[in-house]
Amino acid sequence: xxxxxxxxxxxxxxxxxxxxxxxxxxxxxxxxxxxxxxxxxxxxxxxxxxxxxxxxxxxxxxxxxxxxxxxxxxxxxxxxxxxxxxxxxxxxxxxxxxxxxxxxxxxxxxxxxxxxxxxxxxxxxxxxxxxxxxxxxxxxxxxxxxxxxxxxxxxxxxxxxxxxxxxxxxxxxxxxxxxxxxxxxxxxxxxxxxxxxxxxxxxxxxxxxxxxxxxxxxxxxxxxxxxxxxxxxxxxxxxxxxxxxxxxxxxxxxxxxxxxxxxxxxxxxxxxxxxxxxxxxxxxxxxxxxxxxxxxxxxxxxxxxxxxxxxxxxxxxxxxxxxxxxxxxxxxxxxxxxxxxxxxxxxxxxxxxxxxxxxxxxxxxxxxxxxxxxxxxxxxxxxxxxxxxxxxxxxxxxxxxxxxxxxxxxxxxxxxxxxxxxxxxxxxxxxxxxxxxxxxxxxxxxxxxxxxxxxxxxx
Numbered sequence: 001x002x003x004x005x006x007x008x009x010x011x012x013x014x015x016x017x018x019x020x021x022x023x024x025x026x027x028x029x030x031x032x033x034x035x036x037x038x039x040x041x042x043x044x045x046x047x048x049x050x051x052x053x054x055x056x057x058x059x060x061x062x063x064x065x066x067x068x069x070x071x072x073x074x075x076x077x078x079x080x081x082x083x084x085x086x087x088x089x090x091x092x093x094x095x096x097x098x099x100x101x102x103x104x105x106x107x108x109x110x111x112x113x114x115x116x117x118x119x120x121x122x123x124x125x126x127x128x129x130x131x132x133x134x135x136x137x138x139x140x141x142x143x144x145x146x147x148x149x150x151x152x153x154x155x156x157x158x159x160x161x162x163x164x165x166x167x168x169x170x171x172x173x174x175x176x177x178x179x180x181x182x183x184x185x186x187x188x189x190x191x192x193x194x195x196x197x198x199x200x201x202x203x204x205x206x207x208x209x210x211x212x213x214x215x216x217x218x219x220x221x222x223x224x225x226x227x228x229x230x231x232x233x234x235x236x237x238x239x240x241x242x243x244x245x246x247x248x249x250x251x252x253x254x255x256x257x258x259x260x261x262x263x264x265x266x267x268x269x270x271x272x273x274x275x276x277x278x279x280x281x282x283x284x285x286x287x288x289x290x291x292x293x294x295x296x297x298x299x300x301x302x303x304x305x306x307x308x309x310x311x312x313x314x315x316x317x318x319x320x321x322x323x324x325x326x327x328x329x330x331x332x333x334x335x336x337x338x339x340x341x342x343x344x345x346x347x348x349x350x351x352x353x354x355x356x357x358x359x360x361x362x363x364x365x366x367x368x369x370x371x372x373x374x375x376x377x378x379x380x381x382x383x384x385x386x387x388x389x390x391x392x393x394x395x396x397x398x399x400x401x402x403x404x405x406x407x408x409x410x411x412x413x414x415x416x417x418x419x420x421x422x423x424x425x426x427x428x429x430x431x432x433x434x435x436x437x438x439x440x441x442x443x444x445x446x447x448x449x450x451x452x453x454x455x456x457x458x459x
Contacts, residue, residue, distance in 0.1 A: 001025070001363065002066045006052035006082050007073035008035040010332050011098065011126065014352035015070060015359065016045055018373075027061045030073075053082040055089050063090040070359065072098040072124070080104075080118055087119035096359060098124045100243065122362055126351040130305075131247040133354055134328060137347060138252065138301055141230035141326075142223060144209060144347060147372040148216075149383045149436050150415040155216045156187060156372070156381050156436070159223065163206040173200035183422040184214040184222045187412040187438040188379065195379065195440040197408060211374070211381075213412035213436060215420040233300040237261065237324070239285030239315050240306035241271045244330065248303065253278040259294060261285045285315040288322070297323030305330045313340060320344050364445070367452045369434065380439045384452040386429050393431070394451050401425035406447040408440035 003019060005012050008030035016028050020043050027046040030036050036047035050057030052073050063069065069086040071079035079097040086092035097120045099105060104112070105125065113120040136146035145158040161167045170178075172186055189196040190209040196202065204210060214222045236252055238245050241262030249260045249271070258278040262268050268282045283290045285304065296302070302319040304312035309331050316327040321344070328347045331337050337348050353373050360371040360380075370383035390397030394404075400411055400423050411423040415434040421427055429435065437448060 001068065002062065003027070003068045003070060003363070004029065004058070004061050004063060004066045004086075006030075006069065006071040006079065007098075008032060008039055008047075009072070009074060011072045011352055011355055012070075013039055014334070014356065015072065016043055018356055018360075019363070020044055025062075027066075029057055029061050051078075053078045053085060055085050058082070058085060058090065063092060066090065066092055068092065068094040068096065068363070070096045076101050076104060080120065083120045084118065087115060094121050094362060095119055096122045096124060096362060098126065098355075100125060100127060122359075124355055124358055126355045127243040127247060129354045129358060130330065130349055130351050131244055131251065133349060134244075134248060134303060134305075135251050137328060138233050138236065138256070138303075140219065140223065141233055141300075145211075145374065147381055149370055149381075149413075150420075150434050152216055153415055153418070154213060154413050154420055154436055155219050156211055156213050156412070156438075157219060157223065158209055158211045158374070161204050161206055161208045161210055167204045167210065168206050168208075170204060171200065172198055172202050172204070179222060179225045182214065182218045182221050184212050184218065185412050185422045185424075187211045187213050187381070187410055187436075188374075188440060195408070197410070197440065211438065213422070231300075235259075235295075235299045235301075237285075237291075237294065237296070237299050237302045237319070239302070239304040239312070240330075241267050241280070242305065242307060244305040246271060246274060248305065249275055249278040261290070286311065286318055288318060291319060291322055299324045300326065302327045303330075304328070309333050309336050313345070316345050320346075364449060368449065380442055380445065382437045382439065382445075382448065384435050384437060384448070386433045386435060386452065387431060389431055395429045395435070396431050396433075397428065399426055399428050403429070403451070405437075405451075406439075406444035409444055409448060410438050412436045412438055 002025040005015055005028045008028050016039055019026055028039055029048045029052045033049050040047050048061045069092050071082040073079055076099045083095035083097050086095050112118050137143055140146050142159055143157050147156040186198040188211045189198050235257045238248055238260040241260050245260055249258050252258050260278055261281045261283055263284055265282050268280050272280045296319055302324040304316045306312055312329050316329040320327045326346045329345050330349050337350055357371045357373040367385040368382055369385055372381045386395045388396055413423055413436045414421040
């Protein structure tokens with residue numbers, strides 16, 4: 001597959017890094033020669049310097065035979081024009097654009113983004129994706145990551161096993177005894193950063209990261225058995241009143257007590273006019289006295305989502321030291337993620353990784369419906385549909401045990417209509433089932449894609 005990425009910033013660079021494993025021909029366009037040189041030194045890609053939306057620049061990048069254009073520059077307008085040029089001049093089949101402005105996004109339902117108007121096949125908005133991820137974490141106290149599948153019918157939840165908990169020291173085969181009324185499956189385990197394939201005899205250790213699948217309606221029941229019950233979140237402090245901060249406050253303010261801290265007074269006035277119940281505070285989130293005055297020690301979740309990584313890290317560390325029960329920190333720089341992960345900050349959110357999954361589902365071959373990236377892109381959870389019949393499909397008509405899965409791949413659940421079936425060995429796959437798979441190693445993705453590729457002929 002030949003892919004052209006427009007924009008070599010944090011999102012474009014992260015895409016280039018990850019997509020080198022997905023496609024044999026990656027080209028990145030940007031005006032910044034230093035960024036391009038850095039990417040070319042690190043990865044096996046082509047680079048072209050120039051204005052991303054100019055036809056001659058795209059022609060030099062080989063747009064005439066590109067399968068996909070991904071426009072992720074800092075400008076919505078450049079991204080949209082680039083998709084228009086790719087469609088009209090080069091007849092590119094798939095155009096993906098990062099669009100942040102709500103003025104454009106509000107027109108999506110009116111049909112603006114279609115081939116005979118503004119030809120964008122898929123819109124990526126990192127702020128919306130990150131907001132949704134954080135909201136799910138707040139709704140599930142104790143979770144490290146929460147991912148939706150099958151239109152929200154199934155969730156994959158990551159938790160940390162704690163010393164003294166019911167999960168620690170137990171073999172997985174006894175899990176059913178702890179939760180006799182709910183069916184669930186452990187899809188993956190990470191121990192000290194390394195993946196462990198869950199077997200019936202696997203014993204959970206303290207500090208293991210355990211990812212389990214269950215019907216969304218059963219998630220809270222499963223979590224209460226797998227770790228100590230955390231009280232529901234009530235008080236939320238948000239540091240940063242940008243797009244993400246406003247989106248969080250708007251979503252949460254009618255269910256939680258929300259305070260949002262923003263240093264820019266003009267922005268504070270705009271926030272106060274947009275919000276109904278949330279309290280807007282003009283100030284610095286790393287101001288110790290301000291946090292104490294707002295009873296930080298009684299705060300359930302402190303969320304730092306400014307545009308400054310250092311400010312997010314420092315305010316989160318301060319909030320945690322002053323007694324905030326949990327801190328969630330937005331980090332753009334991957335080097336910072338590696339540095340602080342596993343320390344005082346409870347959960348790190350990476351916009352690049354959050355965005356990656358939504359783009360990968362449009363790159364995956366076969367019948368892949370949903371993709372979620374885990375462990376900073378090292379692993380993946382995939383939803384794939386099984387089409388055809390026993391003669392034309394590699395999975396339909398077979399039991400889970402009979403499917404020739406790549407090494408390190410597990411099937412966690414099957415969604416059949418509105419029914420969620422946890423994938424035990426004797427479950428048989430039927431046509432149009434949606435299977436939720438977990439891949440410890442992304443290098444196995446092509447093999448999984450082949451399993452779910454278009455029905456093949458025996459003759």
